Amino acid sequence: MIEAAKIWNEPNNKSHWDISLDPDWTRFAELAIAAGKAIRSAHPTLTRVLGGISPIDPGFMRTMQMRGVLDHADAVAVHGFPLDWNLWQIDQWPSKLAEIRAEVALPVWVTEVGASSFGAEQVQAWGLERTADLLIGRAPRIHWYSLYDLPSTWEATTRHREAEGSSYYRHFHMGLLREDGSPKQALKLYERYAPMIGLCQWFHFEDHRLQDAAGWMRRLGVRHLRTGLSWADSFRPDALAWFDRQMETLAEFDVTVTFCFTPEHRGIASHHTSPPLDANEFADFCAQMVERYCARTGAVPSPATPEPEGKPICAL
Template sequence: MIEAAKIWNEPNNKSHWDILIDPDWAKFAEMATAAGKAIRTAHPTLPRVLGGISPIDPSFIRNMQARGVLDHVDAVAVHGFPLDWNLWKIGEWPNRLEEIKAVTSLPVWVTEVGVSSFGAEEVQAWGLSHTADLLIGRAPRIHWYSLYDLPSTWEATTRHKEAEGSSYYRHFHMGLLREDGTPKAALDLFGRYAREMGLCQWFHFEDHRLDDAVRWMQRLGVVHLRTGLSWADSFRPNALAWFDRQMDALAEFQVTITFCFTPEHRGISPHHTSPPLDVNEFADFCARMVERYCVRTGVSAHTSLPAAADEERACVP
């Protein structure tokens, strides 16, 4: 069940958008507007969510408002990791949400929040419980990042890699499950919050963890899931077969699907963070995916509680 379409990921983070090419986000605004219009044409009610911002910066939201982007989305989103990367304390979460609510009347979703077990699993467990207390009831959607640790043989999506020191290696320890699939101390604790705090789990192309992830989410009672479909991956051989398999496996969850990552050959620069040569190509990809995986029903971006299982309120692959 697809409950929302998310336009890009962390557009104000240089690990996901090249601010040297687009320092004032004018190209991003053009792309996001085109995508918002295309999604609305493809589906009349599917909520559109502006890619979660990291850092949480009201000035970025004001920029998007001034450029007309917020006229073509139904919610904005924020990402926060105060125990690992942000320069603010975990108890400031309510204030951070209020900063964004002060500059837009749109609902504010928290589509990534998490704590690594880099220092100690007990820190992650405490952070999960405290985050739940701080955010549940204050945001229509909350997605804990993530179910799995990032495999050590993969690269984290960041610009400076190992030069970031421990900040880089924390990326690999954000899961409730270790790389080998064994549970950490926070796993069972998450089950207490699973109906009110969903998960964010990115699946790589032909990800070997997909089926096991579904079984874990079923066991935990997860309702809401955020994941992605990569525009760059859509040019791989057998891309649609993989997309179909992924979306079919996730059909029982209410999914916020994130569209992002520029194909190297379609960017101003040959990198997944580059603005596209033609923003309409990204918009067309968003529309095609919505048409492929969504029926013409939808949910409100303001809705906080899961829809009843027998009500047709979301898109079904």
């Protein structure tokens, strides 16, 4: 089932939102408000989560509050990777959450937290255990990033490979499983925390890992999963067939589905991080996906099921 819809991913990070085109986040606020309204119109009770911020910045939350965005959200989310990218120590997690709680009255979710095995698998295992100690009981949702390492032949979703240096390559070592599906040292440890710490696993278009990922999550006892449906991917041929297959495969988990990524031909600039030309087009995509995949009928269409004229099929 889908338990939450998340509006964008890391909007205050230049790798996910082109801040040069929206330096005061006016356009992002417009997009988030439109999406929040559209999701609520499509589903009266679905939890709306403001996209996980990275870095954790109280000033950004004050801006969202001032622009009225938080009036159309039911929770806010943060991302943190203190062992890999953030300029703060892992033991600061409680104070980082407190900084955001001081600015907002909404629940604060941690929808991405992780540690890479870039230097050593033991570092990742220690990071997982320490993260669990610091966050369980302090956040209503925690999602460990991620189940799989990013395949070495792919690219990380960033436009700053040259500027990042060795930090870029940490993207490829965040999984509990290696690229070939073999377990790392932290996997067995994670099983202990799976009921309390969910996973964040992005699936690329027609991702070959989907079925195996569902099997691993089932064996580990995962309840909560965060993944995404890409607005940009929705313009690919057979996009709905892939979306149907993905969401049907994940139906047994409580899914937070993230809506993000601008189609190149619908942005101010021709890039997935660009603000869209029309925020309402993104909002329409969010509403269509909620109508299609949120619990209304309990029936899950097969990928081949034709869509009736007018309203999309409700799936999960």
